Amino acid sequence: MKLKHNINPFLLHIINFVILVYSFLTYVPWYVLSGSRQAIAKSKQIKAKPVYHKPSSAYRSVNSLHCLASVLYPGCDTLDKAFKYARTKFENKKLLGTREILKEEDEIQPSGKVFKKVILGKYNWLTYDEVYTKAANFGSGLAVLGQQPKTNIAIFCETRAEWMISAQACFMNNYQLVTLYATLGGPAIVHGLNETEVSTIITSKELMQTKLKDIVSQIPLLRHIITVDGKPTTWSEFPKGIIVHTMASVQAMGAKAENVNKQRVRPVPSDIAVIMYTSGSTGLPKGVMISHCNLIAGITGMAERIPHLGEKDTYIGYLPLAHVLELSAELFCLSHGCCIGYSSPQTLGDQIKEGNKNTSIYIPIFLYYMGEDNTMEIMDRIYKNVMNKVNEMSSFQRSLFILAYNYKMEQISKGYTTPLCDSLIFRKVRLLLGGKTRVLLCGGAPLSAATQRFMNICFCCPVGQGYGLTESAGAGTITEVWDYTTGRVGAPLVCCEIKLLNWEEGGYYNTDKPYPRGEILIGGQNVTMGYYKNKERTQTDFAVDENGQRWLYTGDIGEFQADGCLKIIDRKKDLVKLQAGEYVSLGKVEAALKNLPLIDNICAYASSFQSFVVAFVLPNQKEITELARKKGIKGTWEEICNSAEMEKEVQKVLADVASSANLEKFETPLKIHLSPEPWTPETGLVTDAFKLKRKELTAYYLEVINRMYGTDKN
Template sequence: MGTREVLKVHKEKQPNGKIFEKWEMGSYHWRTFNEIDRRVNMVASGLKHIGHPDQGSVVLFAETREEWMTTALACFKRAYPIATVYATLGEEAVLFAFKEVAADTIFTSEALLLKVRKAMQNGAKIKNIIYFDSVDPGKKGESIESDDPYTLMSFEQLLAKGEENPLPKVNSISKKEDVAFIMYTSGTTGNPKGVLLTHENVIAAQAGQAECIPVSVGDTYIGYLPLAHILEVCGEIVCLAKGVKIGYSSEQTLFDRAPKILKGQKGDCFVLKPTLMTCVPAVMDRIYKAVVDEVNSQNQLFRELFRTCYERKRSRYEEGYTSYLLNYLVFNKIRVMLGGEVRAVLSGGAPLNPDTQRFMNICFCCPVVQGYGLTETCGGGTCGEIDDISTGYVGAPLSSCVIRLREWKEGGYSPYNEHPQGEILISGKNVTQGYYKNPEKTKEDFIELDGTRYFCTGDIGEFREDGALKIIDRKKDLLKLSHGEYISLGKVETNLLTNPHVENICVYGDSDKSYVVALVVANQKNVTTMAENLGVNTSNFEKVCKNKKVNEALLKELQNHASGKLERGETPQKIFIVHEPWTPASGLLTEALKLKRKNIENTYKKELQAMYSS
């Protein structure tokens, strides 16, 4: 496992008074598998020495880093259930998870200690807090107090205690039925749910997933998605099982133009040169827009040349050919953005726009393999084949699970349609036993059919003749308009998100109306350029977004963008332009960057009503 050193953190004051951090980065420092195993045993011994009870839960509330996975491996060995909590969860959700688990010991990062202390002030009972040192060399020890009424120690201090007081044998004592994770979902509505995943669930999912993408000891995987997300956990466990080295990163330092990379410095991908990575669609949409913006900023001759090369390579790619000359002249220069060595990208967590998938294939010269799974199925469901060049499909069921389609008459989906369709039900040894301390929700989401227990995903799927699955809708995202037609809000959003003027979008519909509207988070750079071309004063971006001429121009732009991709009834007829980005911290996105529809609708209730009343 490798961690990149942060040499110095520079503070840059912005015109609006905000302070942005820019990191001066060094090299990756590596630990061998033997060294990691030694640290794992030291953590296990250290936990025993400080009095953590047998079978007692441990909370992991920290960003993605080597210490997170090292701690998890120690807990696996000693049969300590791990409660994973997103580092970006709001205070209320963090408090809920802490109280529900009631763990004696929590592992967190130095930067999150204030959140932990606040939760304790509000009733969370924690005996031992182990913190990972700040990555900022200038901030180490800044948040530490010595008179706390609980055990507080650094991760390094815990390792030292484990080394001084080693267990006679640190063999794995876990049984297959023991709980490995209580994995708290980020949740699009209400409090997060704790999904119970046993060691059998984890191994079954890993066995099925490892068959999909051939990985070997020579590969390098870049870990940057939250380890509280099942997709990242699955990716890293498969890599560890195959002897693949993992270099840690974050979305803030992934690329040369990432928010925390100091100008002139290189991002983690360039330095690490990974061969494998996982992505959620939101990240790939950002990569897509970044490349499009870069191309559009060039002169007309360059833009035409790029478009011609892109279309030529796409034509050859879809016929099964490789374009070595075009790669050498054009696309290898773009490929360097991901380090230049990536041979496969695994996409999961949400549907990926087919245009974005094909763009990644062509510009980054590697397959994008879509998978489908949920926290409740330990990330296991389906996975595409690395040689499948089609778009929009998430592959065939993994060998460790069974998928069944259930008829949904109201939506017109049936396994007996020309192409089998219906709600996706998943069974197998990778499927959770249920939700932690939530029997009502467990009863609601799990059913038994023909003697087999299934998890009801709420997603609508369609099987291709060769057994590959396509996610075509989500039940709760389907809206019936006044004329009786169903609209898939997710489908509309996925298509419009690829427009360079759109940073994010939430489509909304009133069942008593005949059309949908949209809240559009504007891409500041491109919408400002649009406003300048319209002769609008751009000194205040909030006023730009409220300008009627800009609104009309952006609406027309989106309707043109949707032409040929969406039906007229699916295309928003009115929009409200949002000037501030949506983030997990604002409560409008989940930690997996999915929309929290109810929160968004409540926040913009007045604006949504105005669009339908005007």
């Protein structure tokens, strides 16, 4: 979507003439020297094909039509072998970097949320050899504490170097690592720890004192708590029988000559590496059993899709390592000799004081996003922040930026690059992420086309999307770096194949023209073993075919386009049939509207007994307050949100955006409710990964729903 400018027509003609002359003079040398000719040719190639010529056939990457890939390096079929290989190859190279935190400050946002501003010091790096030694010692120390091979051990900790060291220790010794989000609530933590019967948990001082101390009495088998960052200040509150250790002391035990390699049993590919608890939108979290070969296959698929990754690249580790995408990405980078510098979401945008940005210090070259934040994807948040700053520019500056933006968007759509615009216009925006970012990838949540194109343009690098689930070890599809289309998630990775299953209720068939459509099924060695102690759900979501191939039923609806790339178009659970018979995909409605600056989050709702859609909206306080000022609507924040006039004004804006996004009239929310209260895991309205909990949101806003539909009993 092009941006609108208000530049003087005469000046516009002059600028366009200069651009025309510049393009004419530079086109030939640029085309010959830039490599774009080859990139354009690659972008037009077929990327995946059906294995057989029939509608129900699975699609495979053209690079794996005859055999799916499963091993990154010969003989490295388990995670401990992959790390040992990397340690030998990159022994003295930097691996894990932790930056000193000198000071923290709370910054209250207009919405009332509090972000941490941090004053940061220098980076302290550990080499591959140092990380390997620390992990080996820690694993041996755990054996001294009584940890046995193939038994469960939990990690409940923020993303940091010690998390990865702990994980590698478990992989080396064939301990089954149970992962829990640091943001999980008490009942979910208790459920995960008790279901897996862990006796040892690895955590941080902060999480031990803020969360674990309130629930340890509910975990009867717990015997050891290991803090990764030193001794806590208080010890007396823990029940008798629980011993608190530091990571350093356990490593010291393991480093003693008599304990080195104590009881070490190497894993085989089929052994469980991780039991990963997903933050489900309904009920208690489920533990997905992920084997060594599942993760090895997944990162093998990722490696083929990200070219030239190596020792010069730096990865920003800031997403939860308890999420399969972050864990897979870091294992993938570790296996290629990359540096991993640990960061946080607050240091990636404008939430940190100038001069202290993590990204400006270690200059990332490769960056992987999951695309989820507390109210929306981080990319979407950066997009809105930058566009707000553009709107604050002078008329001439804003018009010049918009002209450059529109010009580059046109060039990108043709597969061309714009080095002059990149260096003169977009340099400052690019510096938000360090200035040398080479690749941006998004997965875990859909990235809007407008935001994806914005990132392409302003950060001057490929911005792709991927698709995968915890149940597929994070692997499924990734767009190729020379694919500048939007709204697609790429072709199947070389480790797996994907087929589409007819879904009659939704009207999706793999015989549809021009593109086959249906429920996405993923098959391959990356498909996991199922759910821990949940045989019934495992049998529902997984199946094995006559050839022994394991398949995952994702519940997502996709379509394969002409070049073999997949597009996610719907989700079975989000489909509602209206009174007049039309089907509405709530996820589709939300995806079309969530990028509006007025909105921080949105939940669409539809009743089968009604003929229209309604929505609960978490408004952006700054934007809504400004709109209220323009419309003469006064009052407190709650009064503004509860104003019927304000609801109508926002609904008008939503309707305009819905129309431009090609939503049908019956899909466009006819009535909305503006929520003054934030949606957080603590409120129970979103998961710990900040995904919508539809059932809880519906119950919470039941009276509002009745009011909007005119069905309230009063």
